[in-house]
Amino acid sequence: MSAPVVDVWGPVAPGTRSSYPPAPEPHDEWPLPGGTAWVYYSPLNRRQLIRPVILSDGFSSGSSNLDQLWHGLEENGDYRFISELHAAGRDVIILGYDDRTASITANAETAIDCIRRANAERVGQAKLAVGGFSMGGLVTRYALAKMEQDPSLPDHETSVYLSYDTPHNGAWLPISIQAFAHFTTDEWGDTPGVGPVLRQFSGLLNSPAAKQMARWHIEKVGDTPEQAPERVAFLRALEEVGGWPRNLRTIGVANGVDTGAGNGVKAGATAVRCDGETLHDTWLKTQAKGDQVVARLQKTGGEPVSVRTGGLPEIDGAPGGLFTVPSPAGDTGSFGLAALLMALTGNEVDPDVITTSCFIPSISAVAAGDINDPKALYQPVTPDHSALDAFACASRNEGHTTMTEELGAWIVNEIVAAG
Known part of the structure; x- marks a missing residue:
């Protein structure tokens, strides 16, 4: 009996790569311990890394697939996220992992190496924007917080942390x-x-x-x-580095509504x-x-x-x-x-x-309540509930990590406003 290969916390599994058109050849490729970063310079920056935006992959089986990632950011919605960042003069670094099912803290070490490399190659003084989609938001949240707490690590030189439908307060599968x-x-x-x-x-x-x-x-x-037990240990590790990066602006979006409507x-x-x-x-x-x-x-x-x-x-x-x-x-x-x-x-x-x-309940994606609380799940979400400095929620409950103009443009505007 033949069968397709499917994934749970990500789009598709290895073996389906051919279903995606090839991504454009990256301008640079950085082999990293535990992963790879693909660099796409803004056409406005003449092949120089000037205003880097690091976007982390999330959970799926096997290693990150550039074709799949590019498709999700540029072709799988109604908003060309990479193109819009490029038009705003931002260089895009897509961060992938050798094993997307590995511990979040393990892949955070790869994210730290990527941040260090971006700062080493950056021309000028513009700070980074760093974040990710789904689990990628947790990986980069932990990485940035650790860089602030660990004196052996350099300054992350980041002005904005961003997350896209990230399970900050947990994910649900029946x-x-x-x-x-x-x-x-x-x-x-x-x-x-x-x-x-x-x-x-x-x-x-x-x-x-x-x-x-x-x-x-x-x-x-x-x-x-x-x-x-793995979740309990991860939450403890996150708390040990302060829970959140503090020396920057934290933003996030949810693919669910903030009205409380199910x-x-x-x-x-x-x-x-x-x-x-x-x-x-x-x-x-x-x-x-x-x-x-x-x-x-x-x-x-x-x-x-x-x-x-x-x-x-x-x-x-x-x-x-x-x-x-x-x-x-x-x-x-x-x-x-x-x-x-x-x-x-x-x-x-x-x-x-x-x-x-x-x-990913809305209150989890914008860090605004305990998803074990029946009342919190269905209450309107307001800014005073959220651990983020700013957030945006979708106008309808839609597919996890769906790239929309509503959410994508909000993030681009926030990155641009940060300088």
């Missing part, structure tokens, strides 16, 4: 989906064709970076949803159900308050497994960036991905699938 991923991997992970897809899905959820970002995580079916996904609803060759009466539900069976998982001919949660908020319908991932049938969401995997394992899926859910 526990029912996590359990389904681990269950199917346990049962069919060695099956030719579909097995590698299942193992990759489960493996991504259990990778160091995913554990650090997920507000609730289970490593295997039957675990109690909670913060993974995305329409109902709590406790059956999101996806299937029956067939390998699974019998298997279903996943959206998250509701209180004690709840969020999934029924049954191998055909086997005993059913119930997955329970308790004390979690109604977060699938919360305002925020939505889980989206490309598939052969077109972009889908979190439960849509589960439906795809159900079909791949030989089952008939009920047609009324709730395809997506909240992924």
Whole structure:
């Protein structure tokens, strides 16, 4: 059985590179310990690094893919982010990693090396703008904060830190989906064709970076949803460097609204159900308050497994960036991905699938509240709630890290205003 390769916390996996047109050849390429930086000088700067903007890649499987990154910044929305930065006289440095599932603190060392290289090659006195998309915002947040706290490191010489739909206060992937991923991997992970897809899905959820970002995580079916030890250790490490870089302006955007209006996904609803060759009466539900069976998982001919949660908020319908991932049938969401995997394992899926859910709540993306707080999730977000100096939220709940003129232009204007 042949199967596509899909990713959880990023656009697509290795093996799909050919689906993207090649990115323009970078003007310079910096090999870094743990990664690579691709440099695109502004046409206004005559092949000199004068006003650098470092943009960090986020979570995905394997190593960073320049074609994929360029497409996401320039072609995958209604705003050409790199072109607009170039028009404003900013040189763009795209920062990628050898392993995007590695610990955030490990990849932050690569970000520190990139910042040092940019400062060493910069002509003039203009300070840097540094940040990233999704997990990339956490990588650079930690890197800049560490450079301020560690006396062995040089000044980061940065005036603006930026984040784009970054899970500052945690990310959400339904526990029912996590359990389904681990269950199917346990049962069919060695099956030719579909097995590698299942193992990759489960493996991504259990990778160091995913554990650090997920507000609730289970490593295997039957675990109690909670913060993974890796997340607890990362939050402690972040606190040890001050939590945030202080000697600059911090800005961020959310792909969700700031009005408190949810995305329409109902709590406790059956999101996806299937029956067939390998699974019998298997279903996943959206998250509701209180004690709840969020999934029924049954191998055909086997005993059913119930997955329970308790004390979690109604977060699938919360305002925020939505889980989206490309598939052969077109972009889908979190439960849509589960439906795809159900079909791949030989089952008939009920047609009324709730395809997506909240992924990065707005209050997480703009660091404005605890996503474990049901009231905070659905309250309007105001500047006094946020740990950022300034933020912007989308006018609708849209796909995670979608590049829009609304958000992209706001960031460009903030960078330009900083000088």
